[in-house]
Amino acid sequence: MSDHHSSQAYIDLNCDLGESFGAYSIGQDAKILPYVTSANIACGFHAGDPSVMRKTVQSALQAGAAIGAHPGLPDLVGFGRRNMAVSAEEVYAMTVYQIGALEALVRAEGGVLRHVKPHGALYNMAAKQTDLAEAIAEAVYRTNPALILFGLANSELTRAAERSGLVVAHEAFADRGYQADGSLMPRHLPGALIEDMDIAAKRVVQMVMERKISIGSGQHLQIHADTICLHGDGAKALAFAQRIVEACEQEGVVIRAFGQN
Template sequence: MPSTYIDLNSDLGEQFGIYQLGRDDAILELVTSANIACGFHAGDPSVMRSTVKKALQQGAAIGAHPGLPDLAGFGRRNMAVSPQEVYDMVLYQIGALAAFVQSEGGKLQHVKPHGALYNMAAANKKLAAAIAEATARFDSSLVLYGLAGSALIEAGQQFGLRTASEAFADRTYQEDGSLTPRHLPDALIHQPEQAAAQVVRMIKEGKVRTVQGSDWTLQADTICIHGDGDQALAFSRHIREALITSGIELRAIGRTDSI
């Protein structure tokens, strides 16, 4: 059944060295969960530590955001990787971020793959199983985030993990429930009003209108808002306000307190 509360997550800690990206401090004031880059597609040890600390100060639930080893492409380019390689790189990245979380007195809550790895695992059952197994072997209490209706959600359930079906505020959908590839001109939603209306409908009705004009039924446990666009902060504020105005509570997965 459609929810009356929702987790609002954002991909953060995606700076690297002197290169800055996103508005992490401001975004952390708006979301309930933070997916923190683990060094492969973005992030470095210092960025990981500081982002974890800021997330804990804001009371956001923290998740590892493992990606493909592709700094130049920001982890958004497909790579020919085997399930064993995916298992190894995901386990490596979860462990790295968990060390920073533990050292700051927190506890890792979830795992959400990034970019191309996320999309590959949404369709490829073997890669999805590799991610789910790495997560479960590290800590079976972790929540696995994945695209609603995807192979990754199915794999997580098969490995006994709690899963969170994710929907996107600023992305359009294809008629098979997949996200429109970023290289296509209609992949992103640029108007905050349109994005907010899409999010509210996904939560309350469990449906999203595809670019082909049909409705796709989906479960939305968590909504992703991207923090790296030019208008990301204004966009995020508008969506948050629309959710609250619509009577939808903001609550991290597994928590009973709303913000």
């Protein structure tokens, strides 16, 4: 019986990992991994380096998480969160390059690369700019058409991926505010980051069970969530992850990697 015909609700919990670089340690990867079903691993452009990538791949395999590439803009100083004037051709090439690097490390450890999720500014730019969305979708499809593309629900990126024939996981965020057009609220605005883990957990359950999310003043945004992003780099990241898993389990939601039975 397929998910659509059963009353059983499923959700994938993903987390961006491997975002340390050289001597700089970021995130709580080892502690968060037991709570997530998909691991998005930085590929060296916005964060990560070959050693960090390899260690993170090993940890994700040990934890049984599905592994994805997390390609970003070439901006270590800005952690890939600053918009850059990049062409569609550049985005295509940098995406293929980063997927290739991580895929080799995954294969060398005996694993299989399952998905791709762009990072930070690249993700947000591709959510709105059709040419960049198409460049990413083409890069993923031509690298390996069996890869799943994770993108912001209701965005140009998920639409481009569907047009290209890729399997798409529509992503929503546990701890981010949304705007009326379905885009994420810019981080500098009040309400962009949700600090209260009980509110975040309620939002996750609402997204999974009711396919909508509150955007304030009594308004709701229809949202289709296949996978929910948990951030691994905040002070309360671990408690957040635990609370969200607990809330899902209380509602009988099955937590599993997207695309796996």
